Amino acid sequence: MLRDPFRADGRLTALSAAGTAGPEPEPAVPPALRTQLEAWHARSDALVLPPAVVLWGLQAWTRLHAALSLELDGHLAATGVDPAPLYQAEADMSAPRRSPAR
Numbered sequence: 001m002l003r004d005p006f007r008a009d010g011r012l013t014a015l016s017a018a019g020t021a022g023p024e025p026e027p028a029v030p031p032a033l034r035t036q037l038e039a040w041h042a043r044s045d046a047l048v049l050p051p052a053v054v055l056w057g058l059q060a061w062t063r064l065h066a067a068l069s070l071e072l073d074g075h076l077a078a079t080g081v082d083p084a085p086l087y088q089a090e091a092d093m094s095a096p097r098r099s100p101a102r
Helices: 011-017 031-043 051-072 075-079 083-094
Strands: none
Touching: 031 051, 051 075, 051 083
């Protein structure tokens, strides 16, 4: 079972509080998805985070999960792609960016 990225160790919550979580500028969250993200986040017992930050966390989690799944199923071996630099690239692309001081 996958762990909730908002409860794993509090990093996303801490980054959000420090103004460093999420992409810049915050993406528009479609209304139907916003409602689902807010409901899921409310069930997670995490601190209140903006829907765009929750979306960013979910997107980062799914990207890394997808890369890992490709490796475990042998699809990366078939392409000759080394998973280590792929994981690093995914982590770098998903990394929080520092927001300007508020």
